[in-house]
Amino acid sequence: MEVKSKYIKSEVGLIPEDWDCIEFGDIVDYIKGFAFKSVNYTQYGIRIIRVSDTIYDSIKQENPVYINSKLVYKYKKWVLQENDLIFSTVGSKPPMYDSLVGKVILVDAEYSGCLLNQNAVIIRSKGKKRYWQYLLLSNFRTKRYINFIEMIYRGNANQASITLQDLFRYKIPWPKKESEKEAIATALSDTDAFIQSLEKLIAKKRAIKLGVMQELLTGKRRLPGFVGKWTEKKLGQIGMFFKGRGISRADVLESGLRCVRYGEIYTCHNEYIKRFHSFISEQTAVGSQSIICGDILFAGSGETAEEIGKCVSYLDKDEAYAGGDIVVLRPNDTDSLFLGFLLNVPYVATQKAMLGQGDAVVHISAKNLADIEINLPLNRNEQKAIAQVIFNIDTEISSLESKLAKYHSIKQGMMQELLTGKIRLLTDPIEVTKEKSLV
Numbered sequence: 001m002e003v004k005s006k007y008i009k010s011e012v013g014l015i016p017e018d019w020d021c022i023e024f025g026d027i028v029d030y031i032k033g034f035a036f037k038s039v040n041y042t043q044y045g046i047r048i049i050r051v052s053d054t055i056y057d058s059i060k061q062e063n064p065v066y067i068n069s070k071l072v073y074k075y076k077k078w079v080l081q082e083n084d085l086i087f088s089t090v091g092s093k094p095p096m097y098d099s100l101v102g103k104v105i106l107v108d109a110e111y112s113g114c115l116l117n118q119n120a121v122i123i124r125s126k127g128k129k130r131y132w133q134y135l136l137l138s139n140f141r142t143k144r145y146i147n148f149i150e151m152i153y154r155g156n157a158n159q160a161s162i163t164l165q166d167l168f169r170y171k172i173p174w175p176k177k178e179s180e181k182e183a184i185a186t187a188l189s190d191t192d193a194f195i196q197s198l199e200k201l202i203a204k205k206r207a208i209k210l211g212v213m214q215e216l217l218t219g220k221r222r223l224p225g226f227v228g229k230w231t232e233k234k235l236g237q238i239g240m241f242f243k244g245r246g247i248s249r250a251d252v253l254e255s256g257l258r259c260v261r262y263g264e265i266y267t268c269h270n271e272y273i274k275r276f277h278s279f280i281s282e283q284t285a286v287g288s289q290s291i292i293c294g295d296i297l298f299a300g301s302g303e304t305a306e307e308i309g310k311c312v313s314y315l316d317k318d319e320a321y322a323g324g325d326i327v328v329l330r331p332n333d334t335d336s337l338f339l340g341f342l343l344n345v346p347y348v349a350t351q352k353a354m355l356g357q358g359d360a361v362v363h364i365s366a367k368n369l370a371d372i373e374i375n376l377p378l379n380r381n382e383q384k385a386i387a388q389v390i391f392n393i394d395t396e397i398s399s400l401e402s403k404l405a406k407y408h409s410i411k412q413g414m415m416q417e418l419l420t421g422k423i424r425l426l427t428d429p430i431e432v433t434k435e436k437s438l439v
Contacts, residue, residue, distance in 0.1 A: 005017070005018075005421065005424055007421070010171075010173065011171045012144070012171050012172070012173050012420070013420065014420070015173045015420060015421050016175075016421040016424065018175075018176055018177070019173055019174060019175050019176060019421055020173075020174045020176060021171055021172070021173055021174070022171070022172055022174045023168060023169055023170070023171060023172075024136075024167065024168050024169070024170040024171075024172055025164075025167075025168025025169065026168075027125055027126050027127065027132075027136075027172075027174070028123050028124060028125050028126060028136070028168075029123075029124050029125075029126060030121050030122060030123050030124075030164065031077060031078065031116075031121065031122040032118070032121050032122075032164075033078060033116040033117045033118045033119060033120040033121065033122070034075060034077075034078045034115065034116065034117065034118060035117070035118040036048050036067065036115070036117050036118070038065075040067055040068075040071075041065040041066065041067065042065075042066045042067060042068055043066065044066055044069075045066035045067050045068045045069040046066055046067055046068075046069050046071075046072050046113070046114065046115055047064050047065070047066050047111075047114040047115070048064075048065050048066065048067060048114065048115050048116075048117050049080065049086070049111065049114050049115065049116050049117060049120070050065070050117040050119075050120075051088045051090060051091065051117070051119045051120050054086065054088060054103065054105055054120075055097075055098040056097040056098050056100060056103055057103075057105060058105060059105060059107075059111055067115070072115070075115050078115045078116050078122070079113060079114070079115060080107050080111055080112060080113065080114045080115070080116055080122065081107065081112055081124075082107055082108060082109045082112040083106065083107060083130045083133045083134075084106075084107040084122050084123065084124060084133075085104055085105070085106060085107070085122070085123040085124075085133055085136060085137060086104070086105045086107060086116065086120050086121070086122060086123075087102060087103070087104055087120060087121045087123055087167065088100070088101060088102065088103050088119065088120050089101065089102075089119055089120065089121060089161060089162055089163075089164070089167075090119045090159075090160070090161045091103065091160060091161075092157060092158050092159075092160055093149070093150065093153050093156075093157045093160045094146045094149060094150050095146070096157075096158075100149070101149065101153050101160040101161060101162055102140075102145075102149040102153070102162050102167065104137060104140040104141075106133065106134065106137050121164065123136070127181075129182075130185075131181055131182045131185035131186065131189075132181065132185075134185040134188065134189050135181055135184060135185045135188075136172070138184075138185070138188050138415055138419060139172050139173075139419055141415065142415060142416075142419065145170065148170055149162065152166040152167070173419060173420055173421060175421070180424070180425060183425035184418045184419070184425055187414065187418060187425060188411070188414060188415065188418065191407065191410065191411050191414060192411070194407060195404065195407050195408065195411065198400060198403060198404045198407065199404065201400060202397060202400045202401060202404065205393065205396060205397045205400065206397060208393060209390065209393045209394065209397065212389065212390060212393060213341060213345060213390055214345070216386045216389060216390065217341060217342050217345050217386065217390075218345070218347075218375065219375060219377070223382065223385050223386065223389070226377065226379065226381075226382040226385070228377070228378075228379065230375045230376055230377050230378075231375070231376065231377075231378050232373055232374070232375050233373070233374060233376065234370060234371055234372065234373055234374075235329060235343075235369055235370050235371075235372045235374065236369075236370030236371065238329075238331050238332060238333075238334050239296075239329050239330050239331035239332050239334070240329070240330050240332075241327060241328065241329055241330075241366035241369065241370055242289065242327075242328050242330070242366070243289065243300075243324075243326070243327060243328070243366065244262070244288070244289045244297075244300075244321075244322030244323050244324055244325065244326035244327070244328060245287060245288045245289045245322070245323070245324055246323065246324030247259055247261060247278075247280060247284065247288055247321070247323035247324060251280050251281070251284045252278045252279065252280065253279045253280060253281060254279065255279050256279035256280055256281050256282075257279060257280050257281070257282060257284075257285050257319060257320070257321060258276040258278075258279055258318065258319070258320040258321070259276070259278050259279060259280045259285075259288065259320060259321040259322070259323055260273065260276070260278065260291075260297055260312075260314075260320065260321070260322055260323060260326065261278050261323040261326075262299045262300055262301065262323060262324070262325040262326045263299070264277055264278065265297060265298070265299040265310050265311065265312055265326070266299055266302060266306065266307045266310040269312045270312070270394070271311075271312060271313065271337075271340040271341050271344055271394075272312055272313045272314075272315055272337060272340045273297075273312050273313070273314050273315070273316070274398075276320070278323075280321060285321055288321040288322070288323070289321060289322045289326075289328065290319065290320070290321055290322075291314050291320050291321065291322050291328060292314070292330070293314060293315060293316060293317045293336075294313070294314070294315070294330070294331060294336040295313070295314045295322075295328050295329065295330050295336070296311050296312070296313050296314075296328065296329040296330075296331065296336060296339050296340065296343065297311060297312050297313075297314060297322055297326050297327075297328055298310070298311040298326065298327040298328070298329065298343075298364070298369060299311070299325070299326065300325040300326055300327050300363060300364060300365070301325050301358070301361050301362060301363045301364070302356075302361070302362060303360065303361055303362070305349060305350070305352075305353040306349065308349075308352050308353050308356045308362050308364055309327075309349070309352030309353075309355075309356070309364045309369060310344065310349075311329075311339075311340065311343045311344060312340055313336040313337050313339060313340030314336070315336060315337060325363075327364070327365070327366045327369055329369070333380065334376070334380070334383065335380055335383040335384050335387055337384075337387040337388075337391060338376070338383040338384065338386055338387040340387075341386075341387060341390050342374060342376065343372075343374070348372060348374060351372045351373065352364060352369070352372065355368040355369070355371065355372070356368070
């Protein structure tokens with residue numbers, strides 16, 4: 001339940017009169033990570049967690065390093081426990097969050113028993129309760145904390161460091177009642193658990209989509225009612241290619257006629273255009289290349305194999321334009337959505353990467369794209385059916401992503417209200433969580 005409170009001024013703003021404004025260092029104990037030597041790393045044993053093994057809110061599973069488990073008795077002091085907080089003391093300045101100096105991670109059960117390397121610190125609250133740890137973690141997920149890091153870091157943008165002396169001066173609004181600490185931590189933790197469940201579900205759906213694409217777009221699995229061999233064709237045989245025309249950054253407006261710029265093909269879209277991010281005036285449109293429903297738009301340049309020739313299908317009937325360094329394919333009698341999915345699968349992406357020209361930035365021309373070979377069913381109904389199956393999965397993923405964005409926003413609002421005492425939770429934290437985080 002919410003309770004009305006009187007507020008007092010503090011160094012972090014208005015807080016309830018029965019709260020304290022404390023320094024972070026006053027309520028925690030710490031252990032600096034140990035400087036393990038790389039010559040002692042092994043392929044198996046006890047894992048060592050390095051700063052490079054962490055991102056903004058978790059520990060990566062890729063490329064782990066270990067030491068011989070027989071040596072762990074020497075390093076008991078640096079063994080991580082579930083619910084420990086890990087602070088990185090080196091990294092990048094904000095807003096490069098995954099490499100952020102001062103980023104904070106809550107250790108889950110999977111990494112309990114690992115060892116912490118240098119340039120990171122184990123933090124354990126003196127309250128010795130999980131909800132103290134989670135309440136601290138939540139305070140280090142706020143914009144105010146990021147601003148604090150910007151004030152105390154030393155060095156340059158990519159080689160920044162912080163001292164524990166400075167870090168421990170960070171001020172935290174802190175409820176005096178244990179029941180209130182626990183209520184706030186529970187409300188935020190339950191919302192986080194819901195967000196994590198959505199993230200796992202989205203990851204699962206994406207994996208399903210990739211599997212379905214691999215089977216249906218290669219003919220390994222056929223949909224019911226369709227038979228007959230697939231045919232190999234070059235892209236130049238299924239339609240006409242032409243180039244987009246230059247649209248400079250100065251030409252882009254916040255509203256007007258819709259346009260697509262080549263970089264947006266691999267930064268803003270997947271296999272088809274859902275919404276536009278750039279607009280131009282009617283005057284600029286006169287010198288630009290119009291696109292129509294069914295066109296396939298390729299990025300004419302890129303730096304990685306995924307970017308080179310990345311393409312999207314344009315399915316809208318409204319007027320739109322293609323910027324420079326975009327190659328457009330206008331199919332004759334092939335389903336556009338089907339092509340949008342097919343032309344980004346690995347065996348096609350590999351061909352695009354091999355046909356590209358250049359070093360740091362690789363370019364691919366309409367002539368080279370026309371030589372790309374694909375396998376497809378000639379029956380357009382089968383093309384449409386395959387595209388629809390994949391599109392349905394994609395629609396479900398988009399719905400989940402919108403839901404995830406909504407709950408991230410709800411979580412930020414909750415943190416702002418609960419961590420400053422603007423909303424008080426003193427009893428029945430489970431019921432309050434439902435009301436505040438899952439509406």
